[in-house]
Amino acid sequence: MGIGHSHDQDHDHTHGGVDPDLRDSRAGMRALLISLVILGITAAIQAVLVVFTGSVALLADTVHNVGDAFTAIPLGAAFLLGRRPATDRFPYGLHRSEDLAGIVIVLIIFFSGGYAIYEAISRFIHPQEPSHLWVLAIAGIVGFIGNEWVAEYRIRVGRQIGSAALVADGQHARVDGFTSLGVLAGAVGVMLGFPLADPIAGLLIGLLIMKIVWDAAKHIGTRMLDGIDPDVVVAIRETAAAVSGVDDVHEVRARWVGHRVWVEINISVTDDLSVLEGHGIASAVQHRLAHDVPHLGTVVVHVDPTSHGGERHHAHLHHHEHADDRGDGHGAGHADEA
DSSP: OOEEEEEEOOTTOOSSSOOHHHHHHHHHHHHHHHHHHHHHHHHHHHHHHHHHHOOHHHHHHHHHHHHHHHTHHHHHHHHHHHTSOOOSSSTTOSTTHHHHHHHHHHHHHHHHHHHHHHHHHHHHHSOOOOOOHHHHHHHHHHHHHHHHHHHHHHHHHHHHHTOHHHHHHHHHHHHHHHHHHHHHHHHHHHHTTOTTHHHHHHHHHHHHHHHHHHHHHHHHHHHHTTOOOHHHHHHHHHHHHTSTTOOEEEEEEEEEETTEEEEEEEEEEOTTOOHHHHHHHHHHHHHHHHHHSTTEEEEEEEEEEGGGOSHHHHHHHHHHHHHHHHTOOSSOOOOOOO
């Protein structure tokens, strides 16, 4: 017979103060809004300079910066939806909307990369040497500075609140800064008498954007399939095992839900403990995890007596449950309480 116990934990242990999820959501929204303004100004300056220079590399970089600015919209919407309380229809809340926002972001980046490649190939077919090369070089520098500032800000806030999506968006902006340096390289190439340097730079920027799409899609796909860094699972297991009264730790599960890590864990305790004592040990495990595991969300601790704990015992119970479902079991099925 198991004892199921769950509780929402937060590393900050706020009691009677601001809800940590609401606080983190506000910090994420602030980061998105400020970076949206910076990227918008950067893209606007570059758009004006595209008219003067006729550079396809700069056009590709400008389109991508506009796309980056718009990625703040789905991510911001996800932060707002994540604030909504759980309902009977959505008993876990709407934190998963952050993963859906990730898909939209990947599609936006894919569009900008495809457009950059298309324009670069068109310029190979219909050559046109860019003008105002010093202005073009300055535009590349402006793009690098704007993207690097946004990257640093988003990554810092994302790590503070535990938002992998915001960190990934910041890392994406950092790569975009280097694509802006590609614009500078293209301008220098044309200055040195190599007119094709501009469309080559534009094509390389487009291909680099597609590499970003691939990496981001893998990351989002892993999250949507409940993938998590194995080191997090190891840390949870070791932390729980170190709590006094815990004889064994087994069946550890963890996944990201929004920007919180949700955990389910089974522990074994001495057979002769009372329900109240088992409950106390479960609470101690939760408390220790809240201190040692960053960005911890909901924790469910299932308590087994040592004589009936472990994965083999639970596999035996599941076997009986499936046998009863097929109608070939003997007697009533056994299920752990949670």
